Amino acid sequence: MPTNIDSPLARRIAAFAFLVFIFGSTFWVLSPFFASLAWAGILVYVTWPLHQLVGRRLPGRENVVALLMTLVVAATLLLPLLWVMFTVVGDVATASVILKRLAAEGLPPLPVGVRDWPAADWLIAQYGRVQGDAEWARAQMTALGLLDATALKAFLGGVGRNAAKFGIAVFALFFLYRHGDEVLTQFRRVATRWLGESARGYIQAVGVTVRAVVFGIVLTAVAQGVLAGLGYWVAGITAPALWGVITALVSLIPFVGPVVWIGLSLGLLAQGDTQAALGLFLWGALVVSWVDNLIRPLVISGPTQIPFLLVFLGVLGGLNAFGLIGLFLGPVLLAVSVGIWREWLVHKRVG
Incomplete structure (x- = not known):
């Protein structure tokens, strides 16, 4: 029996399929940026009272207020991160030298003070067993990726990807500050329509x-x-x-x-x-x-x-x-x- 393509059921099925295609494609296109947008939304929400305060001081200048807030939040996050990054790079270099020396020479002897600890004999015996096997220490460090240049490159690649996500989040901050009220109002309307x-x-x-x-x-x-x-x-x-x-x-x-x-x-x-x-x-x-x-x-x-x-x-x-x-x-x-x-x-x- 032929199906009437003009029937209400057929139109509903076609409309549903169209919506699934459109929203599914939209989700697929935006999926690489969800984390950045989520971070931007969280930052905007937390700092929104400050945004309102600045907006009252600069009435009618929404673009300027959004730009100022974006710069303030980005600087507040970026400057400490840069300081920590440069400090940690030096500390990582120091730690890397120590790890390589341990891998080459084995573990150092235990300090004399350990002999006064509870269960010191057992601890000294276990440590001596590990200390006598330098290959074991190298194997454990290799398993953790501490001596692997590939792991370091992967780590640096992850840092680069996170830096790009941070840039996208900062870029999104301006638009969320500028249109945050409108976006939230529209979201509330849609949510209320579907959930009451x-x-x-x-x-x-x-x-x-x-x-x-x-x-x-x-x-x-x-x-x-x-x-x-x-x-x-x-x-x-x-x-x-x-x-x-x-x-x-x-x-x-x-x-x-x-x-x-x-x-x-x-x-x-x-x-x-x-x-x-x-x-x-x-x-x-x-x-x-x-x-x-x-x-x-x-x-x-x-x-x-x-x-x-x-x-x-x-x-x-x-x-x-x-x-x-x-x-x-x-x-x-x-x-x-x-x-x-x-x-x-x-x-x-x-x-």
Whole structure:
């Protein structure tokens, strides 16, 4: 039986297929830039109060305000990154020399102070077994890519790609500052049309969660890296800036940062520098971890009204699923899910 191409069902199928093709193609074209656009959107949202303040000082000059905000945000991010990058490059060179010497000569003997540690005999025996096998140390360093030029080239290539993404994000900042109100208004209209008035609550949950994650995870991790780096420098740790950056990156995952400064404290203790080891340990326990254990949960769980455990799982799951941008996407998705769950509970009680 022939199909009537002018029937309402056929037209709906054709319209649906057309929309799937158009939106699918659009998604495919823009997919390489989603991370950059997401970072730009997060930066614009977090700094939007400052944008409004500057806009009130310069009324009717939206382009100038957007350009000023773009330059301020880019400089705020770029200048510290450049300083850290140049500092870390020098520290990496120092660390590379040490690693190559260890690979060629083997591990150094344990300091004399280790003999006073608990279970010192077992530790000395295990270390002596590894120390006597220089090939084992080289194999482990090779497995980690520490002696592989290809891994270094891949790392530099990743730095170049991330620099390009950063440039795209900065370019997008201007347009988001300039047309952010219009974009958000249109998004709210579309979301309300499809999801009803509940969409406003979901959008608010997304905004609150993003701000809480920025201040509760990213900034606290940076603060921990800076404070820990200062402690490393005072304690005489080699390459303190490099270790500070490592501490900041590791601290993006809640409660993991102490692994770095505890390990370095044990290293100082093994070298017989008991005073520096104790000082670094106390600095990490009383100052650095105080930021992680007290400020971070308060900043995140307070505004979002979400248990910190869910935020913690959202950070880990987001990083695993989406990469670095998942640091925000994971908690945001959980925040929306919790909002929907609570709305269902309210409807259930009302019903």
